[in-house]
Amino acid sequence: MRLAARMEWIKLRSVRSTWWLAIGAVVAMAAAGAGVGLGYRSHTPVATAAQIFNNSLGGAVLAQLLLSALGVLMVTGEYGSGTIRSTLAAVPRRRTVLAAKTLVCGGFALTVGLVASFAGYLSGQLAIRGTAIPAAGLGDPGILQAVVLTGVYLGATALIGVGLGAVVRHSGAAIGTLFGLMFVPMIAAGLFGESGITIGRFLPLLMLLNSIAVTKPVPGLFTGWVSVLLMAGYATVILLSGGVVLRRRDA
Amino acid sequence: MIELRELTKRYGGRVAVDALSVQVRPGVVTGFLGPNGSGKSTTMRMILGLDAPDHGEALIDGVRYAQLTRPLRTVGALLDAGAFHPGRSGRAHLAALAASNDIPAARVGEVLRVVGLSGAGDRRAGTYSLGMRQRLGVAVALLGDPGVLLLDEPVNGLDPEGIRWIRDLLRGLAAEGRTVFVSSHLIAEMALTAERLVVIGQGRLLAETTVAGLAAGHDSLEDAFFRLTSQATDYRGTGVS
Numbered sequence A: 001m002r003l004a005a006r007m008e009w010i011k012l013r014s015v016r017s018t019w020w021l022a023i024g025a026v027v028a029m030a031a032a033g034a035g036v037g038l039g040y041r042s043h044t045p046v047a048t049a050a051q052i053f054n055n056s057l058g059g060a061v062l063a064q065l066l067l068s069a070l071g072v073l074m075v076t077g078e079y080g081s082g083t084i085r086s087t088l089a090a091v092p093r094r095r096t097v098l099a100a101k102t103l104v105c106g107g108f109a110l111t112v113g114l115v116a117s118f119a120g121y122l123s124g125q126l127a128i129r130g131t132a133i134p135a136a137g138l139g140d141p142g143i144l145q146a147v148v149l150t151g152v153y154l155g156a157t158a159l160i161g162v163g164l165g166a167v168v169r170h171s172g173a174a175i176g177t178l179f180g181l182m183f184v185p186m187i188a189a190g191l192f193g194e195s196g197i198t199i200g201r202f203l204p205l206l207m208l209l210n211s212i213a214v215t216k217p218v219p220g221l222f223t224g225w226v227s228v229l230l231m232a233g234y235a236t237v238i239l240l241s242g243g244v245v246l247r248r249r250d251a
Numbered sequence B: 001m002i003e004l005r006e007l008t009k010r011y012g013g014r015v016a017v018d019a020l021s022v023q024v025r026p027g028v029v030t031g032f033l034g035p036n037g038s039g040k041s042t043t044m045r046m047i048l049g050l051d052a053p054d055h056g057e058a059l060i061d062g063v064r065y066a067q068l069t070r071p072l073r074t075v076g077a078l079l080d081a082g083a084f085h086p087g088r089s090g091r092a093h094l095a096a097l098a099a100s101n102d103i104p105a106a107r108v109g110e111v112l113r114v115v116g117l118s119g120a121g122d123r124r125a126g127t128y129s130l131g132m133r134q135r136l137g138v139a140v141a142l143l144g145d146p147g148v149l150l151l152d153e154p155v156n157g158l159d160p161e162g163i164r165w166i167r168d169l170l171r172g173l174a175a176e177g178r179t180v181f182v183s184s185h186l187i188a189e190m191a192l193t194a195e196r197l198v199v200i201g202q203g204r205l206l207a208e209t210t211v212a213g214l215a216a217g218h219d220s221l222e223d224a225f226f227r228l229t230s231q232a233t234d235y236r237g238t239g240v241s
């Protein structure tokens, strides 16, 4: 397992797409944070700390797509190029391969997710400096938790990508499915109006915007911790399915 | 030593490999011949545990591939040329595989030198020519200094010098007591490289013999091959009329 993880780490860091997606995720969040801060600078009435903070983490919507694509490509990139055969010849225990990918991708995406999340928060705060808008300090209630949980959420989306990649195998199809899963249920839940929240609170994107990346969850939604645990549960289920499929199918 | 016991694979209703029982011995190069679609690549994938047989088994030194603890140190394989992530350098590809089997990192430079890719090792594999990808594939096979080598059409895409290089390399490896199992379409080339031959058609064993034994009684080895496989060829072109 340790050796397999070393292999996966060498593979992950030796393709450019990894770094483009990681940098993209950080830049997306930093830019969104700065944009929100700048946008509210001359806003009347004066924005609240929560308004700035909640919106400054909005870049996570884009970052999650980039990091989940990173997770998908870690698996489908190998099927597309045929590298998967070298990988499975080197490590015939397929669940070990998937576990190693999970570990390496999870660690990397969590790190990137946390950096991105802090970048969003900090650039939002920097952008409102010198205005009457109250700053949100990391010591203030809910702030640190929201920033950290947003990073963890981003790490979990990458793992969902890995699992989906193992199930679907084809880059385009897997990324399409993933984005579909992110947005379609959200739109569907919206159609139900107020009552949609009973289902909506289980949907990743709604959890992100209304429960995880906010100072205080919107009423009716789970707390940030529960939402992130749900995400981890989704990732586990899909990774386990990926493991079953990987073991059964010919490479 | 590779041992196939009634190895069988079906895709849908079609039988790709049909109760194939063969022993591939160490010390000589064994050629694996058969028309297009006769099941050579499928057999090789099953030996490596990539495709699961529907019946029978493939053993390497008495055990299944999946039971090997550091498989690359026992079996080196070249399957399809160009099975590399186009964005990753040849060196990184080798380094990743070396790490997975606890092979010293210094070995990467060594095998790159052996296959003549020292100068191109840091370039992205997507920029390699067909022959260069084939050489990188050979480097992968040699990486773990394995006692068993499995090569699916290694001369595909190589220039004449490369073909001769592969021939000498394989014969040298066999002379060191290794098991070398190599598929090819080029019968004349196999006659120069291999000592023993395994010929299949439609997934079935047609002959397990020496090069001299197959050629005996025919004008050429090619004639002997066509005679042998004439009833077992799925895909055959015709003249343009």
Ligand SMILES: Nc1ncnc2c1ncn2[C@@H]1O[C@H](COP(=O)(O)OP(=O)(O)OP(=O)(O)O)[C@@H](O)[C@H]1O
Pocket: B011, B015, B016, B034, B035, B036, B037, B038, B039, B040, B041, B042, B043, B185
């Ligand atoms: N993944 C697959 N799905 C369905 N059929 C397959 C698959 N792989 C191989 N086959 C079929 O199995 C048969 C054997 O194919 P295989 O690639 O093993 O032949 P081969 O001897 O390597 O041919 P070639 O000389 O052209 O490389 C063919 O009829 C092929 O169409």
Ligand SMILES: [Mg+2]
Pocket: B040, B041, B042, B152
């Ligand atoms: Mg073939």
